[in-house]
Amino acid sequence: MIRRLDLRTGTPVWMAYRAPRVPVATLSRDMKTDVLVVGMGISGAMIAEALTADGLDVIVIDRRGPLKGSTPATTALVQYEIDQPLTLLSRKVGKTHAQAAWRRSRVAVANLSARLDELGIACAKTPRPSLLLAGNVLGASGLRDEANARREAGLYAEYLTAGQLRDRFGIERDGAILSPDNLALDPRKMTAGFHLAAIARGARYHAPAEASAFRSSASGVEVETSQGPVISAKHVVLATGYELASVAPAKGHSVISTWAIATRPQKQALWPSQAFIWEASDPYLYLRATADGRVVCGGEDEEFQDEDARDALMAAKTKRIAEKLGRLMPHLDVTPEFAWTGSFGTTATGLPIIAKIPRHPRIHSVMGYGGNGITFSRMAAEIIRTDLAGGRDADAALFAFPE
Structure with missing residues (x-):
């Protein structure tokens, strides 16, 4: 059953x-x-x-x-960057195991992109960089260590200082990691x-x-x-x-609830390179743009209890996500045109x-x-x-x- x-x-x-x-x-x-x-x-x-x-x-x-x-x-941020930062995953499963998992994730994204091309599947697939912003799980120094750990594992990672992040992306945070070659697509x-x-x-x-x-x-x-x-x-x-x-x-398996919104199309207001953006925080905010310029933003994850309790939080969570998006990107129109909630499985690692x-x-x-x-x-x-x-x-x- x-x-x-x-x-x-x-x-x-x-x-x-x-x-x-x-x-x-x-x-x-x-x-x-x-x-x-x-x-x-x-x-x-x-x-x-x-x-x-x-x-x-x-x-x-x-x-x-x-x-x-x-x-x-799904919000369809197809990233090789595993939710669990490499430095933190190494503490849970060991450095060798963690590095191998991250490298396999990198290969999986590349293979997916190649297979979509081979089959000619039209799904608005576009390569995107991603920005991991300093937060309450990893601050600026933690992100420096994370970038070093990724490079040691053979993965490209560029650490951005607060000034570099502000100059290149207009975002006010203590620092960030910039990574290439993730995928935006229509799931x-x-x-x-x-x-x-x-x-x-x-x-x-x-x-x-x-x-x-x-x-x-x-x-x-x-x-x-x-x-x-x-x-x-x-x-x-x-x-x-x-x-x-x-x-x-x-x-070892549990179910988590997440909430998400999408704005009206606003291509002219989008940030440079339309990078995926997510936070080294718990709970974390994550956002991306669609092919027609909508901003999809989600987060506010909570442990799943039941559908009724999850759905009862829709209005409050939608408002909170829009407010967080507005603080991060004050030039955007953050009014939700779409709002939804869903469940996903996760493990301790x-x-x-x-x-x-x-x-x-x-x-x-x-x-x-x-x-x-x-x-x-x-x-x-x-x-x-x-x-x-x-x-x-x-x-x-x-x-x-x-x-």
């Missing part, structure tokens, strides 16, 4: 832009396949595309349908593009179809659905986002879990996306693809289930 959650409320800005339709069929009979992917969101799309590219027969199911879960709720268009590529290779899509039980054997997995039919697969990939399947261990479920060696689970969901989804597609091809991804151990 998959845990049911109301993953978002309000109207995400991405609903203003038309995404391609992803066709689905009714699940009306028992079926067999090489791989069953559960979930038609960002992770499910990338995984289905990667596996069909290897010639595998793939079925994808979702209890809602394509792009209808948390996919539209719904991207996700639809990956799904359509998988369908073009023969993947079968069924919705609404809900996985209700999993029976593992040495040769495969039988998945019962709430609709009645049973799907027999050699392998199963759970790409259900923050709605965890009962078969997947929840240890901030790293995702991409691994076979203990005692279920034919079921992979992708969990704990944090603020780098799209980047981690790319990692998952690569790691799972290698595993099902009979190999062993060099970084797979970084993302194992906690002991």
Whole structure:
């Protein structure tokens, strides 16, 4: 059984832009396949595309349908910079492990960009630098140490003093780290593009179809659905986002609520290079611009309790985010034209879990996306693809289930 959650409320800005339709069929009979992917969101799309590219027969199911879960709720800052700063992550998992995770994140963003180009997916993809601003977690001296740690790991990082930050970006903070080559994109268009590529290779899509039980054997997995039919697969990939399947261990995984707004288009008022901006703070503010000049800004994260409590905070959180954005960028019109809230999973380290479920060696689970969901989804597609091809991804151990 998959845990049911109301993953978002309000109207995400991405609903203003038309995404391609992803066709689905009714699940009306028992079926067999090489791989069953559960979930038609960002992770499910990338995984289905990667596996069909290897010639595998793939079925994808979702209890809602394509792009209808948390996919539209993302603010789509596709960064290799993990939520957990490298210096802090090193204290949690060790320096070698932390450096490897950051480097893999960098590779994942580059690979995602290349794959979008190869497939010709039109999703307003644009390279963007990012600015990490000094805050209550890392001040100016902490950011200097962070920049040094990134350079030691082989990652480019430019430390900006308060004066340099003011002169180049017009932002008043004690310091910042400038990093290149992150990606701005439309997440719904991207996700639809990956799904359509998988369908073009023969993947079968069924919705609404809900996985209700999993029976593992040495040769495969039988998945019962709430609709009645049973799907027999050699392998199963759970790409259900923050709605965890009962078969997947929840240890180390928690669900967080976040809120976001988007302004009217105002291209002439945007900051230099339209860099992603986020804070080394807890909670932190993050913002980016859309292709048509809207400013998307989010934050005010809180531990998830229930949907009603989360939704009751919408008005207050929307006002607070707009006020924070106004203080950071006083020249902008910060009036929200869109406002929404959603949930995301995270782990104690901030790293995702991409691994076979203990005692279920034919079921992979992708969990704990944090603020780098799209980047981690790319990692998952690569790691799972290698595993099902009979190999062993060099970084797979970084993302194992906690002991």
